[in-house]
Amino acid sequence: MDFKPILPFEPVSTNEWPAGTHFTSQIKWDGVRMLLYFDGSTTKLINRRANDRTLQYPELTNPQAFCSAKSVILDGEIIALSDGKPSFYEIMKRDSARKSSTVTRAMQQVSITYMVFDILYLNGDWLLHLSLKERQNRLASIIKPNHLVQPVTNHDDMKALFAIVEQHELEGIVIKDLTSSYVINGKDKRWLKKKIFKDLYAVVSGVTYRGNIVNSLLLGLYDDQGQLWYIGHAGTGKLTVKDWQHVTDLVQSMTTQERPFINQPERSKEAVWITPQLVVKVSFMEWTNNKTLRHPSIQSFMKMDVSLCNFNQN
Template sequence: LWLALEVPVTYFVFDLLYLDGDELLDRPLAERRERLEVLLRDASSEHVQLTPAKWANTAEEFEAAFREALERGNEGLMIKDPQAPYLPGTRGRRWLKWKQPLATLDVVVTAVEYGHGKRRGLLSDYTFAVRAGDRFVDVGKAYSGLTDDEIRQLTDFFLRHTIQDLGFRRRVEPKVVLEVAFNNIQRSSRHESGYALRFPRIVRLRLDKRPEEVDTIERVEEIFRRQFERGPQ
């Protein structure tokens, strides 16, 4: 009781999988949602609430809902097919996550690691940095966004420009510039910069930029401060 008073928590319910001995996983989302609304109609409180949902059928309606989510300070939307069953532990095109990057940065690769699975033997995980005066400080790591051919070419390049071979990981000369997108920035003691980009993904190789032209730590700090201005106006 006292913990609930000191640390108030609200349980947001978004789906109903079992009710009164009836398993609902194979029932369509629209039916599960309707039964959930009935269940919580008289049971909701400040600690148990139904997750808001709305119907959208056109591109304009989707765009409006997305903008409303960003204005509330949310990262984006979960878009679900109303006829979809609930499939635990699987991904598919009947549930889609729609997010908008907070910003993009031009960064330089400072270290690389070997990948897994089909990328085994390829240097496909890239630690990247921004400028801090006359040196580079790391702000994150990304491994998605490049084509298989680009990864193979970069592997050959990084093998020739390794500063320190640590086995699974290599420190490399800061020569390759990437543009990365990300959802937000958090403070981090892991990186010397004091910051880490969350959910970074590679937008493209920046062959037109030199390492000394990448973004600065001041730019990272500016975006970090600005992200707290997002939300209801």
Template sequence: MPDFVAPQLATLVKSPPAEDGWLHELKFDGYRMLCHLARGKVRFWSRNKIDWTSKFPGVAKAIKSVKATNAIIDGEIVMVDSRGRTSFQKLQQSMGKGGEGFIYEVFDLIYLDGFDLTRVPLVDRKRLLKKLIDSAGKTNTLRYSDHHEGNGALFFKQACEYGLEGIISKLADAPYESARSRTWVKVKCSKRQEFVIAGYTPSSKGLPGFGSLILGVYEKGNLVYAGRVGTGFSLKQRAEIGKKLDKIAHPTPAFAVKPKAPGLSEARWTEPKLVAEVEFTEWTSDGSIRHPSFQGFREDKKPEEVRRELPQDSPATIN
């Protein structure tokens, strides 16, 4: 069994594929995790090959119940709100507090008991995965991510109406690719992505920590300005984030070109080490975001991987 398999990543598109042959799944709002089971020992790897096993002891215990000696499972660690919707903010608040309430939503099987499944069609991998998860018996910790076939547009509409993040559509007969591909495509109900934190502005209202975070994305290896976010924080979060920023303070901006946007005259710069997830309404013509709201930190993603996410055409509309 391989020590690590890089995860397959989905391409952001404008709308779900309209043609047949696609499986449509809910998009979860959590941490992507690859689970390795090897003769009773369980390890969880982030997409960047960071060992997160110690963060999810309850999930690791549940994985040991499946009827397999060796396996590599792909899925997402989540927590749900009172309506059963995955909540990234609730997940962040629960990290480091004993590991209660985490759920592993599993959606792919890469390796099983001596067999490399990466060239096996997705629909067959999922069939094997469901059987594997069912073998663990009744559990609230492990969940098989079911799919909907056909009418991706209706499935997406229903997901958005329920307040979910979006859907992921996957080509049913495709192999597993350890890269970003167009056999997996995602459609989001709202604009939301990761940004690099490059500094902050002090609060003019006496708030603890900071007034707003200065955001950036990488383009051709250079960090470029993408706006600021000053909402979505509790007072406690502001104080905690302020301490993190103090530890990575830097005298000069990390941007390739120092931004001249209004409100940055008193900016405090930091090393570009932290990644935040931010929801917003739209991109402006000058490359900044409008009406942003902080959702949480993404410790599972490297700053240099953060790019401006602009949706491509759906596979069904490409000639």
């Protein structure tokens, strides 16, 4: 088998529920997307960006322990749990290891599970043209589940699954067309992802520029003592080019030499500090262990009472 990396099929974000009985739903596991290649003697683990991660996950380099195939390409998500839930920050401890000694230590600290949801190649034959349902049947016939590898389960009621995922504060769900073929380096609405986001009001006390236009906002919240804490930066969301130009014009009169945040923002060297007058509504996935927002997205901005921007809103 040629080990030339494959770029996987990706889901499209949605806020809608697709219609039809040919869709199934699965939990969206908060880990790292990983393709496993096995040619009968050699195993490779390649991530969604075609980077080799075989060193980082040696537990998965013996597919005979969990798979009966003579040769195979599997698609799935490697996860690590924290308090019984998938934790992106735990799995990053494994994925970011770059030396054998570091990997050994990380293995002792972080256990992993490979959540397998697709099969692309089996015993010399490509399965890309088959429907998802047919591929899932092939996958079920060769996977031997254990503590290290588990097949991802289908759920017919996508709304009920989403409610359960939301209740347990997981990442979201993936909705898939059971008739869909697998498109290498593809992305279309036959696979959908519906993520769970939270929102809050944050005060802007720094900006970064690309050229002469503001391209990112440094966000903060006040604690009970009135101290402003940096909680992350955001440069994506619903703001238009015209909105960014308006923000650029607006902050010209707000600049200050002193850093308003009590802690050190990660973009301090690039930042221009501003007085805390501008408030934005931000959606985000979760709080990180470092007390910053994961995947913050700007929804709207306004000049308003910054007393809204405190940790108590969470």
